[in-house]
Amino acid sequence: MDIKDKANPKVISHWTNSPPYTGFMHTAMPLFERNLMLVTDESTENAGKDWPKLIWMLDMRDETHPVSIATCPLPPVDAYKDRGGRFGAHNIHENVELPTAWHSDQIVLGTFFNGGLRAYDISNPYQPKEIAAFVPPTPKGSPVGAIQLNDVFVDERGIVYTQDRFSGGLYTLEMDF
Amino acid sequence: MNSLFPSPSAGMFGRRLKRARGHRIPVTVVTGFLGAGKTTLLRRFLATPEGQGTAVVVNEFGATGIDDALVRSSADETVLLGNGCLCCIARSDLQQALRRMVIERERGELPDFKRIVIETSGLADPSPILQTFATDRALGEVFHIEAMVTVVDAETGGDTLTWSSEARRQVILADRLVVTKTDIAGEGAAEALAARLRALNPGAEILEAVNGVLDPSRLTEPAADQRNTFVAEAAHSDGIGSFVLTFDRPMPWPAFAQAMDMLMALRGPDLLRVKGFLDVQGCQGPVVVQFVQHLAHPPVELDVWPDNNRQSRVVFITRNISEQQVRDLFAAVRALV
Numbered sequence: 001m002d003i004k005d006k007a008n009p010k011v012i013s014h015w016t017n018s019p020p021y022t023g024f025m026h027t028a029m030p031l032f033e034r035n036l037m038l039v040t041d042e043s044t045e046n047a048g049k050d051w052p053k054l055i056w057m058l059d060m061r062d063e064t065h066p067v068s069i070a071t072c073p074l075p076p077v078d079a080y081k082d083r084g085g086r087f088g089a090h091n092i093h094e095n096v097e098l099p100t101a102w103h104s105d106q107i108v109l110g111t112f113f114n115g116g117l118r119a120y121d122i123s124n125p126y127q128p129k130e131i132a133a134f135v136p137p138t139p140k141g142s143p144v145g146a147i148q149l150n151d152v153f154v155d156e157r158g159i160v161y162t163q164d165r166f167s168g169g170l171y172t173l174e175m176d177f
Numbered sequence: 178m179n180s181l182f183p184s185p186s187a188g189m190f191g192r193r194l195k196r197a198r199g200h201r202i203p204v205t206v207v208t209g210f211l212g213a214g215k216t217t218l219l220r221r222f223l224a225t226p227e228g229q230g231t232a233v234v235v236n237e238f239g240a241t242g243i244d245d246a247l248v249r250s251s252a253d254e255t256v257l258l259g260n261g262c263l264c265c266i267a268r269s270d271l272q273q274a275l276r277r278m279v280i281e282r283e284r285g286e287l288p289d290f291k292r293i294v295i296e297t298s299g300l301a302d303p304s305p306i307l308q309t310f311a312t313d314r315a316l317g318e319v320f321h322i323e324a325m326v327t328v329v330d331a332e333t334g335g336d337t338l339t340w341s342s343e344a345r346r347q348v349i350l351a352d353r354l355v356v357t358k359t360d361i362a363g364e365g366a367a368e369a370l371a372a373r374l375r376a377l378n379p380g381a382e383i384l385e386a387v388n389g390v391l392d393p394s395r396l397t398e399p400a401a402d403q404r405n406t407f408v409a410e411a412a413h414s415d416g417i418g419s420f421v422l423t424f425d426r427p428m429p430w431p432a433f434a435q436a437m438d439m440l441m442a443l444r445g446p447d448l449l450r451v452k453g454f455l456d457v458q459g460c461q462g463p464v465v466v467q468f469v470q471h472l473a474h475p476p477v478e479l480d481v482w483p484d485n486n487r488q489s490r491v492v493f494i495t496r497n498i499s500e501q502q503v504r505d506l507f508a509a510v511r512a513l514v
Contacts, residue, residue, distance in 0.1 A: 033183065033184060033185065034182040034183060034184050035181070035182055036182055059181075059182075061181070075283055076283065076284060078284075079283065079284040079285055083285075104186070105184050105186060106184060106186055106187060106192040107192070119200075121192055121200070123184070123187050123191045123192040124191070125182050129318075131199070131200035132200055135285075135289075176195065176196075177194065177195065177199050177200035
């Protein structure tokens with residue numbers, strides 16, 4: 001959107017993956033200095049019914065013509081879809097403009113419900129690489145029978161906080177890569 | 178890439194890493210001659226808290242799987258390779274075993290392991306294992322050799338070093354040397370062996386383990402990239418020596434790359450291992466370089482220098498190549514670039 005005139009925002013470009021994908025676009029996170037933007041879908045169905053729900057990499061060199069150039073690779077759907085609950089993308093750490101938040105245009109961390117928390121090296125935006133994954137065991141009291149990691153935040157020290165959608169509480173992790 | 182999507186936080190080698198292995202799974206290679214005590218050492222290590230989450234790949238020589246049976250109970254996973262020496266017949270077995278472990282872990286069929294220990298057959302020359310990780314790009318993306326530990330027994334190790342060039346190679350290439358059976362060896366045997374080991378590889382840390390008891394960090398911590406300068410002058414050193422090249426000024430990357438290309442092309446088989454930190458012009462942190470014979474690992478830049486010393490230091494373990502020859506080559510190439 002062009003918001004120069006805040007009373008009259010104007011659409012300057014539009015990008016969608018659905019159809020053929022199944023909607024529920026969730027987050028758009030620009031990496032201004034790199035002319036890139038990350039866009040996430042949200043998985044909303046259990047048992048992989050809406051697979052694949054992805055993190056998309058957009059080339060934003062021309063902001064009037066966003067081009068999808070890659071997605072962050074998911075682990076094998078067959079290995080996850082029947083574990084219980086949802087499997088697919090949702091939130092990413094959004095480089096919040098606060099001194100208490102971690103900022104990176106090289107690594108993106110996202111939650112994937114029963115696919116856990118995954119970190120990708122996006123230094124080459126054409127080929128994002130998974131560099132870490134954290135898939136905790138099923139939390140006590142889970143109504144779906146599997147972890148459902150939902151949200152993620154990384155503080156200025158690089159400490160990662162992620163939480164289960166239902167009963168698992170907060171997980172605190174350190175990045176060592 | 179950087180010109181299309183530039184980033185102030187990436188250098189000429191891509192994302193800067195906190196440590197040389199980045200996100201890759203650390204691999205410790207344990208070598209040592211038959212009966213030196215590798216399995217005892219490993220079994221003890223697996224029982225410590227630091228050993229938890231270790232997957233063990235055992236290379237067997239001979240039909241019985243004794244070593245495998247010993248470690249299976251304590252390790253998360255043990256993969257038994259087929260008969261033969263890891264250095265020749267089973268190299269592809271090793272590659273397949275490691276690939277399978279990654280896939281099975283991703284599918285949840287294997288517990289999440291955080292480290293791999295490769296226990297080699299006693300007869301193995303360890304160089305091809307180092308090569309495997311440099312040639313197999315898929316494996317090199319996932320695994321990183323953190324340390325090479327060679328176990329030598331105080332009772333018979335000295336004799337073995339005399340008659341076996343493989344045993345000497347194991348000692349010369351090691352980052353750490355562990356002397357075992359010092360409790361049962363004759364008086365003075367351990368000291369005599371240590372002196373021989375120091376002569377073959379003065380840069381390696383020499384440790385002692387009785388009944389396999391060793392500080393677990395000696396198997397898990399990355400090997401220091403700095404060794405003392407030495408040329409092995411021991412009898413039976415097979416012409417193998419080691420030295421450290423240091424450069425006081427930042428090095429233009431093309432100069433270093435060209436000099437190494439030439440060395441690899443002309444003397445590849447005699448470059449047993451080259452490893453170190455380089456102060457590259459235009460880079461903020463040290464660039465970790467690693468070569469095995471004619472193969473180069475992709476260089477990586479670290480966030481920061483581990484100490485305040487920005488001096489380039491690269492360890493060369495070579496056969497019949499002198500420090501002066503390599504120094505002259507670098508000087509000549511640098512003068513041209």
